[in-house]
Amino acid sequence: xxxxxxxxxxxxxQQIADHLERRISYGELxxxxxxxxxxxxxxxxxxxxxxxxxxxxxxxxxxxxxxxxGSGTRVSRTKWGIAPKHTPNWRQYTEGGTFLPNLPxxxxxxxxTRSHPNIINMASGELSSDMFPNDIVQSLLQEQTFNEHxxxxxxxxxxxxxxxxxxxxxxxxxxxxxxxSILITSGSQQSLYLITQCLLxxxxxxxxxxxxxxxxxxxxxxxxxxxxxxxxxxDGIDPDDIIKLFREHRIRMLFLNPNYQxxxxxxxxxxxxxxxxxxAVDLGIPIVEDDPFSLTAFxxxxxxxxxxxxTDGIVLYIGSLSKIAASGLRxxxxxxxxxxxxxxxxARQQMDFGLSIISQWAAERLLNSDQFHRHLDQxxxxxxxxxxxxxxxxxxxxxxxxxFHAPDGGLNLWCxxxxxxxxxxxxxxxxxxxxxxxxxxVYGSEPGFVRFSYAKxxxxxxxxxxxxxxxxxxxx
Amino acid sequence: xxxxxxxxxxxxxQQIADHLERRISYGELxxxxxxxxxxxxxxxxxxxxxxxxxxxxxxxxxxxxxxxxGSGTRVSRTKWGIAPKHTPNWRQYTEGGTFLPNLPxxxxxxxxTRSHPNIINMASGELSSDMFPNDIVQSLLQEQTFNEHxxxxxxxxxxxxxxxxxxxxxxxxxxxxxxxSILITSGSQQSLYLITQCLLxxxxxxxxxxxxxxxxxxxxxxxxxxxxxxxxxxDGIDPDDIIKLFREHRIRMLFLNPNYQxxxxxxxxxxxxxxxxxxAVDLGIPIVEDDPFSLTAFxxxxxxxxxxxxTDGIVLYIGSLSKIAASGLRxxxxxxxxxxxxxxxxARQQMDFGLSIISQWAAERLLNSDQFHRHLDQxxxxxxxxxxxxxxxxxxxxxxxxxFHAPDGGLNLWCxxxxxxxxxxxxxxxxxxxxxxxxxxVYGSEPGFVRFSYAKxxxxxxxxxxxxxxxxxxxx
Numbered sequence: 001x002x003x004x005x006x007x008x009x010x011x012x013x014q015q016i017a018d019h020l021e022r023r024i025s026y027g028e029l030x031x032x033x034x035x036x037x038x039x040x041x042x043x044x045x046x047x048x049x050x051x052x053x054x055x056x057x058x059x060x061x062x063x064x065x066x067x068x069x070g071s072g073t074r075v076s077r078t079k080w081g082i083a084p085k086h087t088p089n090w091r092q093y094t095e096g097g098t099f100l101p102n103l104p105x106x107x108x109x110x111x112x113t114r115s116h117p118n119i120i121n122m123a124s125g126e127l128s129s130d131m132f133p134n135d136i137v138q139s140l141l142q143e144q145t146f147n148e149h150x151x152x153x154x155x156x157x158x159x160x161x162x163x164x165x166x167x168x169x170x171x172x173x174x175x176x177x178x179x180x181s182i183l184i185t186s187g188s189q190q191s192l193y194l195i196t197q198c199l200l201x202x203x204x205x206x207x208x209x210x211x212x213x214x215x216x217x218x219x220x221x222x223x224x225x226x227x228x229x230x231x232x233x234x235d236g237i238d239p240d241d242i243i244k245l246f247r248e249h250r251i252r253m254l255f256l257n258p259n260y261q262x263x264x265x266x267x268x269x270x271x272x273x274x275x276x277x278x279x280a281v282d283l284g285i286p287i288v289e290d291d292p293f294s295l296t297a298f299x300x301x302x303x304x305x306x307x308x309x310x311t312d313g314i315v316l317y318i319g320s321l322s323k324i325a326a327s328g329l330r331x332x333x334x335x336x337x338x339x340x341x342x343x344x345x346x347a348r349q350q351m352d353f354g355l356s357i358i359s360q361w362a363a364e365r366l367l368n369s370d371q372f373h374r375h376l377d378q379x380x381x382x383x384x385x386x387x388x389x390x391x392x393x394x395x396x397x398x399x400x401x402x403x404f405h406a407p408d409g410g411l412n413l414w415c416x417x418x419x420x421x422x423x424x425x426x427x428x429x430x431x432x433x434x435x436x437x438x439x440x441x442v443y444g445s446e447p448g449f450v451r452f453s454y455a456k457x458x459x460x461x462x463x464x465x466x467x468x469x470x471x472x473x474x475x476x
Numbered sequence: 477x478x479x480x481x482x483x484x485x486x487x488x489x490q491q492i493a494d495h496l497e498r499r500i501s502y503g504e505l506x507x508x509x510x511x512x513x514x515x516x517x518x519x520x521x522x523x524x525x526x527x528x529x530x531x532x533x534x535x536x537x538x539x540x541x542x543x544x545x546g547s548g549t550r551v552s553r554t555k556w557g558i559a560p561k562h563t564p565n566w567r568q569y570t571e572g573g574t575f576l577p578n579l580p581x582x583x584x585x586x587x588x589t590r591s592h593p594n595i596i597n598m599a600s601g602e603l604s605s606d607m608f609p610n611d612i613v614q615s616l617l618q619e620q621t622f623n624e625h626x627x628x629x630x631x632x633x634x635x636x637x638x639x640x641x642x643x644x645x646x647x648x649x650x651x652x653x654x655x656x657s658i659l660i661t662s663g664s665q666q667s668l669y670l671i672t673q674c675l676l677x678x679x680x681x682x683x684x685x686x687x688x689x690x691x692x693x694x695x696x697x698x699x700x701x702x703x704x705x706x707x708x709x710x711d712g713i714d715p716d717d718i719i720k721l722f723r724e725h726r727i728r729m730l731f732l733n734p735n736y737q738x739x740x741x742x743x744x745x746x747x748x749x750x751x752x753x754x755x756a757v758d759l760g761i762p763i764v765e766d767d768p769f770s771l772t773a774f775x776x777x778x779x780x781x782x783x784x785x786x787t788d789g790i791v792l793y794i795g796s797l798s799k800i801a802a803s804g805l806r807x808x809x810x811x812x813x814x815x816x817x818x819x820x821x822x823a824r825q826q827m828d829f830g831l832s833i834i835s836q837w838a839a840e841r842l843l844n845s846d847q848f849h850r851h852l853d854q855x856x857x858x859x860x861x862x863x864x865x866x867x868x869x870x871x872x873x874x875x876x877x878x879x880f881h882a883p884d885g886g887l888n889l890w891c892x893x894x895x896x897x898x899x900x901x902x903x904x905x906x907x908x909x910x911x912x913x914x915x916x917x918v919y920g921s922e923p924g925f926v927r928f929s930y931a932k933x934x935x936x937x938x939x940x941x942x943x944x945x946x947x948x949x950x951x952x
Binding site for chain 1: 478486501503504506507509564565566569570600602603605608609610613617618619622623624626627628636654656661663665666669674675676692697698728760761783786787802803807813814816818822830831832835
């Protein structure tokens with residue numbers, strides 16, 4: 001983001017006025033658009049409010065902007081011609097379309113982490129940067145020779161990456177598949193987007209866990225789906241709940257995260273898995289198995305997957321590198337019956353024409369690197385260590401005030417607050433004290449739950465984060 | 477794709493039966509799904525039909541598949557349990573959703589280029605692989621140190637890439653913009669997808685050129701848009717046509733490709749650009765300027781862009797590396813007023829969470845490489861050379877039978893056939909003779925036009941391709 005140069009001879013206000021004039025003349029701030037308030041712009045540019053006031057006065061004097069009672073300062077409509085022009089009413093355009101904006105809590109969290117990059121972040125669902133395999137990626141890019149075709153790739157994804165996944169999935173997750181049943185995506189988000197957009201129609205009923213990560217995704221609402229809930233117990237959902245939902249609402253798809261479920265951390269028990277698959281097959285309802293975390297299993301041997309038990313092609317399996325390597329690689333995969341894969345491949349080609357060969361090649365090299373296993377081992381140790389630090393901090397400072405069950409894998413600790421709280425107020429008080437996390441209601445739970453990620457904050461910050469939360473709780 | 481091993485001791489038919497059994501047991505071919513016909517599978521696997529018949533008999537004997545009168549062979553529904561199971565009716569799912577499948581001609585072309593990789597390809601809109609900057613990409617990956625954050629990137633795109641684009645666009649296209657007005661996408665396809673999905677609503681009227689690349693994109697129909705046409709003359713569309721369309725249909729957006737228009741190769745004249753911008757501003761209709769080709773200008777100095785003339789923020793500008801470097805990089809950009817950029821950034825995050833940092837980093841390094849300019853110079857020379865060879869071949873073998881005007885840039889030659897032809901038959905006769913191209917009707921033109929790409933075929937193949945077409949034309 002542009003900032004004025006303090007070392008420059010040109011006064012700050014003049015630099016700001018010039019910058020705004022440039023943006024107006026480039027059409028970035030079209031005639032009629034509202035400029036930020038003086039206070040807000042001063043904050044963004046880290047200058048005094050009086051400097052911004054002076055800059056706006058300068059622009060007003062040149063006729064480029066005008067004051068409007070009640071709505072601040074806007075770009076003049078008349079500057080560029082004699083008659084007023086009818087530039088597009090961008091607000092009308094940006095409010096159209098089928099995408100819903102993100103939930104208010106999520107937008108607030110994003111805004112806070114953007115404007116305060118040093119806040120202790122227990123909200124993000126990613127690893128901290130010291131857990132990424134930076135060195136491995138850096139050295140493989142330099143040591144391996146990139147020699148792949150730079151043209152349009154197979155829209156199903158780079159063949160060698162799919163081949164490597166066939167081995168990785170068999171070895172680590174007990175899943176037997178073939179290259180032709182795999183679609184490479186940019187991550188779980190795109191896999192879910194393709195499924196909700198291409199296999200379901202507006203008005204279709206789907207069932208998700210309660211609470212569930214899916215609940216926080218506006219894409220489910222954007223796709224016009226009717227969402228029904230399967231309450232999560234200590235050992236996962238009760239599969240028999242599906243029968244009742246199916247009879248009443250003709251559920252067309254199940255979205256489940258059986259291993260270290262997000263946000264609760266629970267693992268679906270083996271007996272429930274068997275029952276679930278039987279019911280899904282009997283009723284003919286496909287299961288989307290979102291499985292981002294199974295390789296984080298602290299003990300090293302991950303829980304089984306539904307896909308490994310699926311002989312009927314009823315499970316659409318979704319995985320990615322985001323939670324086990326790095327989210328910025330943007331590599332995920334989906335395993336599904338071939339008719340589904342072809343349909344989604346065709347649709348995906350209409351959306352983005354597939355992924356860059358460079359990132360797919362790097363992912364393939366990473367999966368085949370000798371060091372990748374060592375990375376996974378280190379990752380599990382670090383995650384367990386960070387979880388333990390968080391658990392100890394909670395036991396020390398929040399004893400009896402929250403209830404939780406520490407999972408054997410995954411990135412999150414799900415806590416119930418043992419008192420009545422106002423979720424919004426608690427979040428704001430925590431932010432004020434330097435901590436951000438996700439209130440449970442974002443995942444569709446009742447008030448009074450929070451999801452703390454122990455993966456994203458740095459080890460040294462975890463205790464202070466929990467203390468900040470304890471202090472915030474004291475004010476409520 | 478799997479093929480039986482001829483060197484193996486196991487008979488071919490047994491290898492095929494085992495492979496199919498594995499795919500059935502993995503759930504890839506779920507109960508009830510139809511196997512390929514014997515003839516088709518024999519072709520795919522490059523074996524005799526009798527071998528496939530034997531393999532199917534083997535599977536039938538084991539009860540794994542069954543014959544169904546009139547629909548061939550299908551996976552048994554009863555193999556995995558005593559009672560018939562209700563596996564999902566995948567057909568119902570894959571026919572749902574809002575994505576329309578690709579146009580039949582386009583699917584046929586894709587199928588042909590997949591199954592006959594050596595066919596002379598004048599259909600594809602990409603460069604031939606010898607025109608890609610392979611060496612530059614290979615050496616920059618090895619010589620530069622990748623040191624970027626591997627976490628979620630700014631959803632608007634890698635900041636340094638946007639910064640580089642600010643300079644590149646100013647230097648090459650006369651566009652003045654700032655980092656905050658740029659959104660990095662995976663290419664023009666994703667830019668158009670975001671615009672049609674997020675800024676327009678089903679039922680909205682839009683105008684496109686006639687003929688137009690956009691017409692070939694099912695995404696326009698998938699988004700429920702009503703499409704109206706602006707006929708393209710030698711110097712582009714007639715801007716005054718917009719006024720009439722606007723009065724009658726309340727056109728909400730214009731999609732134009734003013735430089736070396738796809739498919740016609742025409743350049744919108746300067747006087748028409750001025751008139752177009754005036755009309756668009758007067759009526760308040762945004763213009764989407766798709767500009768993939770301007771840097772291919774054979775003379776080296778590209779025609780101006782609408783965006784460079786746009787002081788009202790009425791132009792949404794779309795560009796990419798696909799036609800000037802390599803399509804497999806999957807890097808594109810959009811320049812728009814900030815309110816539009818924020819809306820599209822938010823929606824895009826819901827779809828795919830942004831692009832890989834690795835491919836964005838590589839693109840940034842490429843744009844800043846000293847060798848990139850040399851690459852562009854070479855590219856222009858090669859394109860011009862290939863176009864000349866095509867023009868000479870046409871003059872030699874099709875004299876008087878087709879009419880065309882060779883453009884000064886771009887990848888395509890648009891030809892009118894001077895006789896009445898059946899587009900489908902002509903395409904099939906050409907395919908039979910080893911050439912594939914795109915019939916003009918794919919772009920919404922009347923019958924009797926073809927688009928020949930001179931970029932994709934290798935130089936040595938261009939004459940034979942045109943001869944194959946001439947022979948095909950003789951049979952019609």
